Structures are given as C-alpha cells and as structure tokens.
Amino acid sequence: MDLVTPNLGLMFWTGLIFVLLLFILTKFIWKPILSAVNTREKSISDSLELAEKTMAEMKSLQSQNENLLKEARAERDAIVRDAKEIATKMVEESKNTAKTEAEKIITSAREAINNEKVSAMAELKIQIAEFSIQIAEKVVRGELSSDEKQKALSEKLASDFQLN
Amino acid sequence: MIYGSIAAIGAGLAVLGAGLGIGRIGGSAMDAIARQPEAAGKIQGAMIIAAALIEGVALFGVVVGMLGGAK
C-alpha cells in the first residue's frame, strides 16, 4: 500500500520544481528556440519559394530564348530561301538573257549572213551580168566580125521571123 | 510445491488480456499498413494511442496485483 500512497513532501517538491521549470523554460527557452526554428523554417520555405520562382523565371527565359531562337531560325530560313530564290531567279534571268542574247546574235548573224548572201548574190548577179555582157559583146563582136557572119545572122534572124 | 500469491495470477491474467488486445491492434495495424502503405504514419500514431490505452487498463490490474502481493 505504501507504493501507491502519495507522499506530501515529494508532491510539494515535484510541484514546485515542475512549475518553476515550466516558468523558466517557457520564458527563456521554448520561446527563443521555437521562434528560431520558426524563423529558419520560414527562411527555408521562403528560399524554396524563391528557388521555385527563379526556376519559373528561368523557364520563361528559356522559352523566350527558344522563341527568339525559333524566330532567328525562321528568319534565317526565310533569308536562305529568299537568297536561293533570288539566286535561281538570277540564274534563270541570266539564262534567259543569255538565250535571248544568243538568239539575237544568231538572228543578227543570220541576217548578216542573209544580207551578205543577198549582197553577194547581187554582186554575183552584177558580175554575171557583166560577164554576160562581156560574153555577149565578145559573141556579138565575133558574130559581126565578118560580112558573111553578119549576113548569116541576119538570115537566121530573118528565118526566125519567118517562122512567126 | 506451490508458493506465491493469488495476486500473481491476477497480474498474469491482466498481462494475458493486454497481450491479446495489443496483439490484435498490432495485427490490424499491419493489415491496414499493408493495404495502405501511404497512411503508415497515421496508422502507427493511432496504434500507439490504442495500445497505450489498453496497456493502461492492464497496468491497473498489475498495480492491484502488486498491492495484493505487497499487502
């Protein structure tokens, strides 16, 4: 029975010590420690938040960068495409000009050739006419060199007329 | 030769009851944890509280046993 009979002296000391302990610890220990722990927890959560924010920012920056890159790439592609187009156009144009030039040259050459030909023909005709006249002169001269010949010719011509 | 007091039997019976009770709690808690491993913390807390309550009742028995033993 002694075991479960409370003892007044010990109860008094326990109560005194515990209440003193509660008072001192609450005033000098729990409050500073809890506030320190709270501050730290707050700073940790703040830092975490900040980190998250920074990460989000970085992500947006990254996406911005990506957009910029995409734009730049698109621009580059456009420039390259334009350049290619221009180049092909230029090539085409130069090809065309070359072709027309060549054609022009060919036509002019052909014309020149024709002209030459025509002039050559004309000259030839003139030459031939000259030659024929000379020949005719020679022939006429020959035909009319003697009286007989003149007579024969006139006879012939007369016979020709007679035929008519 | 038999010696000792009847209080010892009482203490033994109290321990038997508490053992059965805490055993059941432990078993059920194991089942619950196996079923829902993510709630293990909460189940453990509830288990300890329930075990403590049972143990408290058993200790009443032990104290009464001790009183009988110590006269």
Added chain:
Amino acid sequence: MAFKNVIKSVFLTCLAIFSLNVSFANSGKEKEKLEIMHHISDAHEWHLFGETAVYLPIILIDGGLKTFSSKELYHHGTVVNVQVPEGSEPIEYIANAELGYAICHEKIYKLDANGELTFHEGHPKNLKPLDFSITKNTLSLFFGATIILVLMFSTASFYKKNGAVAPKGLAKFIEPLIVFVRDDIAKANLPKSKYLKYTPYLLTIFFFIFFNNLLGLVPILPGGANLTGNISVTIVLATLTLLITVFSGNKNYWKHIFATPGVPIALLPIMVPIEIVGVLTKPFALMIRLFANMTAGHIIILSLISIIFVNENAAWGFLSVPMGLFISVLELLVAFLQAYLFALLSSLFISAAVEEAHH
C-alpha cells in the same frame, strides 16, 4: 580454475554496474523482495554500496521548521525490534531519542513520551510530522531539473549566438525533439489557433518525464531513483494536466458534461456523474500509466539481477545479465514512449476541452 575465476569476476563487474543498489550480503527470496521494494520506493538516504550511503537532509514541519541529517537516524540512532505476535512479519524501526524522532519503513514518526513507537496491526500509531525532506527522489528531481536546464540553456544559447541556422552539436539532438513535440503532439491534436498556447506545457512535461525516465535507468548516483515511477510525482503531473484541461474548457466542453446533446433530460442525473467521473479518470489513467510502467520496468530489471542472489550462484549471470540488458534497452524505448504518451494524451484531453462544436 583461473579461467572460471576470470569469468566470475567479469560477471560480477557487470552485475556491480547493473545492481549497485542490490546488496551483495543479502540472499533469499523474501529479502530480495524487500530489497527491490526498498529500491523502488523513496528513501532518506542514497544507498551506494555495502554500508556506504549518502545521507540526505531531513526537513520537518512540526511546530516550526526542523532540519537534521538522516545520518542522525540511520547512523546514530538505535535499532528497535518490535515484539510481534507469532506468524506476522517482523517490524523494526530506528529511533533517535535526542531528536525525538524515529524512522520506520522510510516514514518519520514522532516518538512518544516513553521514547518509543507504539504499533497497531503492524503500523505505528504515533504522530507523523509533515515531511518535506530532500529524499532520494527529491534529489533525483533536482538532478533531473538541473540536467534539463543546462541542456536547454546551452541549446538556446546556440540559437542566440548563431541565429536561425541549421542546428549543430547539442541543438541537433534537442531541436528534433522540440519540433517533434510541436508538430506531432501539439499541432497534430490541438486546434490550429490554440496549439501555440499549450506547446510550452507539452514540451516541459515531455522533457521532464523523458529525462527523469532516462535518469532513473542510470544505475549510479545521479540516477537510479525511481522518480517517475513514484505515485507522488505522477499525481502532480496528472493533476496539472487535469487543471489545464478544466481551466481551458470552453462552453462546448462543459455543455457536453452537464447537458450532453442528444441525451433525454431524464437520463441526465445518471449521465452527469458518469461524465464527471470520466473527466477525472483520464488524468488518473495518466498517473497510473506512468507510475506503473516505470515501476514495473525497475522491478523487472532488479528481479532479473536478483535471480543470481536468490540462487546464490554466479552462473545464473549467464541468464540474468543478457535478459537484464535486453530489458534495459527496452526500458530506453519505454522511457521515450511514456514521455510521448503522457504529452500526447495530455494534448488530446486539452484538445477535447478547447475544441469548438462541429455539428
């Protein structure tokens, strides 16, 4: 033979560490039982080993404050053996006629005019002066409080010096416990707006019980007293919880006690006493739980060690030392668990008292 002696001495050293309070001279079952009961109860001296003890001051209020060393009784007093009828337990007490006091079963009695105690059915009938002595448990209480204060002040000074940085050294050990009590006991059970008000109490009760439990497991001088296993200590702690619960009870709490909603008025005369008893049994269970757990732990360890002395053979050490060691380790867990449970259940009782109606 030499080998056997070595084993014997090793075991005896182990035993000496574990059971300084168990006198080697004693033997026999009844004597061991008395020895164990003596160890777990309070005393006016702190028995070290053999005949050596620390004598503690005795403070009495008996028509004025009276103080003297317990040495006056234990050492200079005369042992009186009381004549008892055949078959009943022998009674002895130590009296000091000069002082006019006697000690019987660690209780102080005033000697009567003849300078002796008179007994009735085995208990002294003499007057008992109010005893505020610094007993073994009181001294242990001082040690415990000092340890808590030193540890806590050095922890607090760490934060004062370094600000809110990650804990190092001692603070690394104390802080998780504080955060554990705050988060898992106070915050988990009490309403959000009120838990900060009760956290200091829960922290103090947790550390008080935890450190005193641990101190009780130390077998040498600063520890070894069965402080938290003493009903006087647990009754004070439980009463504080009861007072805090009752004084912080809100309208809702009292309404549940005196006019339980949903109960017919005719039943109230039965319900109200039951509810009031319910209010009292909760801290009563707290008191008994801590007391019985710690006392049982001490009794089990001492009983295991006593196996050797009951059987008067050191070979029993092979059984009793490993088992004693096992129970000692288990008691470390129990020391923490009981502190946790006391704080947890206190917070549950308080939360029942401060909770707002939710129906």
